[in-house]
Amino acid sequence: MTRKLKNYIGGAWVDSAGTEVIPVHNPATCEVLAECPESTYADVDNAVKAAQAAFEEWRSTPVLSRAQYMYHFKGLLEERFEDIAKVMVQENGKTIDEARGEARRGIESVDFAIGVPLLMRSDGVEDISSGIDETTLRQPAGVFAAITPFNFPMMVPLWFLPTAIVCGNTFIVKPSPQTPLSMELIFELLEELDLPEGVINLVHGGVQASMSVMEHPGIVGVSFVGSSPVAKIVYETCTKHGKRVQAQGGAKNYIAVMPDANMEASVKNIMGAAFGCAGQRCLAAAVAVGVGDAYDTMKNELVRYAQNLKVGYGLDEKSQMGTVISHAARERIETMIQKGVEEGAEVLLDGRKVKIEGYEDGSFVGPTILGDVKPGMQIAKDEVFGPVLSLMKANTFEEAVALINNSRYGNAASIFTNSGKHAREFKYAVKAGNIGVNIGVAAPSASFPFGGQKESFYGDLHGQGMDSIEFFTERKIVIERWT
Amino acid sequence: MSSLNTFGAVLSFAIQLEADFAAYYHQAGNAARASDAEKRKSKLERVRRENVVEITLEPIEGLDEADYVPNFNDTSAAGQAAVERIAAQFYQEVAPKINVKQAERALERCGQEHAALA
Missing domain, CATH: 3.40.309.10 (Aldehyde Dehydrogenase; Chain A, domain 2)
Known part of the structure; x- marks a missing residue:
């Protein structure tokens, strides 16, 4: 009997409320590897509630402690490197070397997130007026989500999740229903970190789950990678629902x-x-x-x-x-x-x-x-x-x-x-x-933003690099006078 | 024939080669050399994990694993020198074809270690 995937919500593996499933194929052997549930609005709502409940405690956890979780996560990723690569091959069809390359790129994003304590620092000016100081604070914004594609099932979610949570946010990943197994394994590793329940959540599914993420009022921002027509829809839907959004589209x-x-x-x-x-x-x-x-x-x-x-x-x-x-x-x-x-x-x-x-x-x-x-x-x-x-x-x-x-x-x-x-x-x-x-694949490393112009990108702040710090934080200006 | 045609194929072959060396020297009763082979195996696993990025994924030509098959059945002194020569030759020929300096250096050093025992 084919295994049906579970969502990971509030620190537990749970069944989706949805009754529809999407078969996950190995594209080389045609074997059905698993069944991916088409999660419903209720599933997304549960994930949002869990993430919201976790937010206040998590944001007050010292940023150095938040970064420490990613140190441990990096260790687990290195230990399970070959297993992760093999899962990617099985569900995506890429070569083992390409999968290893993807895993390495994913780990680079974890490395970047470990640097968030430095990158979140902000600035200020004394005596902006007589006896008045003005400073900027960076604060986490709340619950973020990522809707990610089949072609890089491990790397792309890791462009977003590590940085977002080390910045103090809580997070929901909705991976591609064609390649959900890599994220299942990644969440099994994340579970070993003993993060507070609800900081990270995984909701499987296709269009219904994606629409629920885009429309849910409890999610403050969405990161998306996919085709340009869908990126445009994601951008328009998210902005209509008052969210910040970074939507990376297709290319030629x-x-x-x-x-x-x-x-x-x-x-x-x-x-x-x-x-x-x-x-x-x-x-x-x-x-x-x-x-x-x-x-x-x-x-x-x-x-x-x-x-x-x-x-x-x-x-x-x-x-x-x-x-x-x-x-x-x-x-x-x-x-x-x-x-x-x-x-x-x-x-x-x-x-x-x-x-x-x-x-x-x-x-x-x-x-x-x-x-x-x-x-x-x-x-x-x-x-x-x-x-x-x-x-x-x-x-x-x-x-x-x-x-x-x-x-x-x-x-x-x-x-x-x-x-x-x-x-x-x-x-x-x-x-x-x-x-x-003299480089055919101009792939920015994790400390640089992933560029994209014209119909290849909808939004203002790109994934990766300092753009991601901007995207995953609110800036608050504090003007003080003490007399 | 170019059966060692990818970064992963080359590194995986080298990793298996060092595993075979470790087993060979255990059988020959040389724990020190077996330990050295296991260290090289661990190093090569790390190199494979850490140095595979897009720019390494160019096709590799002109390497066939059939050219590098040591006879691990002969544990005599002459046999040991022979298998070390083959390993040294493998690393010397493969290192220049890897387009990442850290990986190239690691392979060169493995070759030097084997050459010293040949």
Whole structure:
């Protein structure tokens, strides 16, 4: 009998009130790993009440003590590192190395949260007027929640939860129903910390649970990562209900390759950027723009490398690319490839209908490269979220920048070049929140905010870095006179 | 043939290699060398855990585990020198292909330790 997941509310594992369940599949083996409940408003309400009840005691717990919990949490994450990575492979389909990389990134966020006692400090000025002092206090704001995606089921929740709680807030995580098992394991580890009941809560589910989080009046702020259309809905719904919100959306990330780039190093890096995590990440390289003579060399080398990528089950150490998340995702990606072909793109490498021995029913899409892609094609404009790299040609650097800035997304963009001048102009002119120079995946580390512009981000304060301290605290101004 | 084609595949192979060395030296009655192998195994597990980030996930070419199969059945002095030579060769050839300095250094040092016993 398939195991039905429980919510973690008020320090206890409890059944959801919901009767509907969403099967959690291993996308490589098609095995049903568990059933994820579609939690109801009542479940979210219980979590909010538990978090509210815990808030006053928790906020008055010294910040150094709050940070100590994260020291212990980091230790547990290191101890269980391989177990966490394996769970991610099983529910998401990524490779074991990618899962380890995700786990490492998640731990970086815990490291950052350990520094909150320093980062929460605020400032003041004596004698702002005669005998009057003015200071700023940072205070926790209450109950926060995160609605997180399938593609980084461990890392993304940890962008938010550790910092939020060390700042003195209480927290609710609503993970993706496609990949809820990583968070279940993480909460089992968090449970070992003996945090006060209600400081952390886990509510499983899909749309109903998400809407309940967005609409519940007891939640002061929501962090979201997902597609742009949903990010927009989350932003609009949360702001309508008086919440602060940071909603990270989708992307169409461009990479410009200049003729002076070190082509071998560039291509190897672009490979990881385009096909890592089977292209299912918001920093994935989607379009490589070869400038001038770079185009043909880049094209030939990319195809040569990509056709040798070993696609397979993620738990095999030798697999270099795993599955996409589901059969539905595979069909959507293959439809977009076909549309590109119909619109005139040249198929340089076709990953459709790839079959992996022993995993014939798995949701595999092989690395795919489309050449001669033009700006008006759907494949150049819309997010694929799969292992599909489009190649475009630009005659000049300026033309490449114009192509990039024409995108409605603005998550990331990279340039490969040996010219400081072009690198500088790229950083200056390109409208994207994360810029890579000779780096294909411009992923900010935990102490920097995760940028994002245009339709890739809705909100004001980004996840990670000092933005997260701002997001998870209220600033109170105190003006004092003692005579 | 490039069966050691990822960061994880290389590190996991090295970890298993050191586990095999530890068992080999236990069997040979050399507790000190067995302990050294276990320390290297722990170090490599930490290296694998701490150094796998996006930039390490580039394809690795030109390494085949079939080229590095020590004969752990021979515990004679000559046999020990032979298995150490193979391990040293493995680390010397694999270290330059890892694009993270900390991991590269750890692999180099493992290679030096094995070379000293070859």
